[in-house]
Amino acid sequence: MTERLQDLVTQSVERDPEATALVGGDETMTYGELEAASNRLAHALVDRGVKPGDRVGVLAAKTPATIAALLGVLRAGGAYVPVDSASPAARAARIVRAAEPTVLLADDTATGLVDGLAGEGLDLTVGALGEPLSGERFASAFARADLASLPAEAPATSSPDLAHLLFTSGSTGVPKGVMITHENVLAFVDWAIRHFGTKASDRVSGHPPLHFDLSTFDIYATLAAGAQLHLVPASLGLDARRTAAFIRDHELTQWFSVPSVLTYLARFDAVAENDFPALERLLWCGEVLPTPVLAHWMRRLPHARFTNLYGPTEATIASSYYDVPAVPADESVPVPIGVPCDGESLLVLDDGVPAPVGGIGELYIGGVGLSPGYWRDQEKTDAAFVAGPDGERIYKTGDLARADDDGVVHFLGRTDSQIKSRGYRIELGEVESAVNTVPGVRECAVVGVDTGGFEGTTICCAYSVVEGTELPVAELRKQVTALIPRYMLPARWEALDGLPKNVNGKIDRPALRERFRPAPKEGT
Ligand code: AMP
Numbered sequence: 001m002t003e004r005l006q007d008l009v010t011q012s013v014e015r016d017p018e019a020t021a022l023v024g025g026d027e028t029m030t031y032g033e034l035e036a037a038s039n040r041l042a043h044a045l046v047d048r049g050v051k052p053g054d055r056v057g058v059l060a061a062k063t064p065a066t067i068a069a070l071l072g073v074l075r076a077g078g079a080y081v082p083v084d085s086a087s088p089a090a091r092a093a094r095i096v097r098a099a100e101p102t103v104l105l106a107d108d109t110a111t112g113l114v115d116g117l118a119g120e121g122l123d124l125t126v127g128a129l130g131e132p133l134s135g136e137r138f139a140s141a142f143a144r145a146d147l148a149s150l151p152a153e154a155p156a157t158s159s160p161d162l163a164h165l166l167f168t169s170g171s172t173g174v175p176k177g178v179m180i181t182h183e184n185v186l187a188f189v190d191w192a193i194r195h196f197g198t199k200a201s202d203r204v205s206g207h208p209p210l211h212f213d214l215s216t217f218d219i220y221a222t223l224a225a226g227a228q229l230h231l232v233p234a235s236l237g238l239d240a241r242r243t244a245a246f247i248r249d250h251e252l253t254q255w256f257s258v259p260s261v262l263t264y265l266a267r268f269d270a271v272a273e274n275d276f277p278a279l280e281r282l283l284w285c286g287e288v289l290p291t292p293v294l295a296h297w298m299r300r301l302p303h304a305r306f307t308n309l310y311g312p313t314e315a316t317i318a319s320s321y322y323d324v325p326a327v328p329a330d331e332s333v334p335v336p337i338g339v340p341c342d343g344e345s346l347l348v349l350d351d352g353v354p355a356p357v358g359g360i361g362e363l364y365i366g367g368v369g370l371s372p373g374y375w376r377d378q379e380k381t382d383a384a385f386v387a388g389p390d391g392e393r394i395y396k397t398g399d400l401a402r403a404d405d406d407g408v409v410h411f412l413g414r415t416d417s418q419i420k421s422r423g424y425r426i427e428l429g430e431v432e433s434a435v436n437t438v439p440g441v442r443e444c445a446v447v448g449v450d451t452g453g454f455e456g457t458t459i460c461c462a463y464s465v466v467e468g469t470e471l472p473v474a475e476l477r478k479q480v481t482a483l484i485p486r487y488m489l490p491a492r493w494e495a496l497d498g499l500p501k502n503v504n505g506k507i508d509r510p511a512l513r514e515r516f517r518p519a520p521k522e523g524t
Pocket of ligand 1: 168285286308311312313420424425
């Protein structure tokens with residue numbers, strides 16, 4: 001069995017160094033080039049003091065050079081920390097400060113943000129993935145051209161099991177760093193390649209951003225199979241026609257994304273009958289795909305196979321799958337999240353004991369995908385990773401579920417205030433913390449409202465202000481924009497004299513949700 005993620009690439013190089021590994025924008029990289037580029041970068045990192053187990057931050061667009069950089073970090077024995085470049089500097093600084101990277105790798109798309117990090121008081125050694133970078137408060141210590149003279153063979157370092165840290169939204173306002181090991185990812189990749197039959201002739205989409213754990217499936221399963229990874233530019237955003245053109249023009253054989261992308265393509269009718277003739281399988285993960293949207297896709301693409309993947313970052317990429325057998329007959333029935341992937345287990349527990357078949361309970365996950373825990377946060381780790389009924393280590397997902405007679409698991413919602421909006425995992429508590437830090441805010445509550453349409457959950461904020469303070473919505477919104485990424489920003493705001501309270505004196509969130517719920521359209 002392969003021991004480290006970078007070995008997957010080396011094996012593909014041995015099979016065919018001339019084969020194309022990565023396609024992104026105008027750049028393509030063969031397996032041989034990828035191996036050499038990552039090895040050279042590894043030497044540069046070792047020369048800058050990166051030792052086995054050190055973290056290396058990555059603030060860069062999703063390009064072939066960035067993927068080579070991730071592998072370079074692993075070859076240097078380090079663990080990479082992809083930072084969301086859509087984050088304002090204040091939030092990115094919290095992540096970088098927590099990760100304590102020895103080096104921060106950046107490209108020219110991140111110059112402003114790196115400068116912002118320096119402005120937050122971080123003393124960083126910056127390596128430029130392209131041309132040298134400089135801002136008002138930093139200059140890169142090395143750049144791509146400096147690597148040319150370094151050896152194309154990997155440095156002799158050990159490679160500890162920690163592969164990367166992925167920071168997700170935290171309910172108290174502080175992002176949580178999920179530790180992911182080589183073993184975690186290798187186990188999923190091994191299952192996925194067998195289950196989906198990934199082969200060297202495959203042309204696979206790379207849609208999720210690199211700080212999403214879903215991207216690790218695309219990267220490592222594709223490179224392990226010796227196939228081509230086609231990086232979907234973030235600039236396509238939710239442009240349905242251009243996204244469809246990308247799938248068509250790149251003759252993709254596999255598409256994997258969060259459901260909102262599929263929903264937009266359906267909404268704008270961007271997929272023709274029997275479109276994408278090369279497409280063999282379409283996979284999604286991260287949130288519920290509305291059944292009518294799935295049925296639309298299945299009718300349009302009768303030649304493709306459709307699979308729902310389910311799982312939290314803490315259990316690595318996905319823990320269960322459901323291969324949809326046929327176009328759903330009843331579009332009001334949600335798609336199941338299915339059965340465990342090899343080496344994983346799903347447990348529906350009610351008060352700590354297994355719920356009876358069909359009974360609702362909280363979903364726990366055990367097995368090979370389980371992260372060792374949250375980076376330097378034993379308390380949160382102990383609260384989320386607990387002992388199961390047989391003493392085994394299991395992760396408390398916060399999802400509600402039930403298993404049917406066939407052992408197929410159905411997702412029923414959340415037990416807490418974590419939501420998904422366009423695939424982004426958001427703790428509403430993190431949004432509230434940001435709003436609460438704005439001077440003049442007396443009280444605020446952020447709720448997710450299911451608007452029932454294609455948009456899914458809408459983030460809504462109600463607030464009141466300290467007496468004598470003027471804080472119009474536009475001003476508050478502007479200040480909050482500097483604290484959290486755009487995708488966390490409430491879409492609807494309301495200033496109230498006071499927030500509604502329930503009998504216990506707590507903020508009445510159901511009442512607020514009702515307040516924000518759109519009035520039903522006439523005739524519905
Ligand atoms: P993340 O860590 O971003 O992958 O988010 C994990 C959470 O997303 C899970 O705990 C679920 O609440 C939700 N989720 C992931 N996959 C699915 C799916 N296929 N169907 C419904 N919800 C999902």
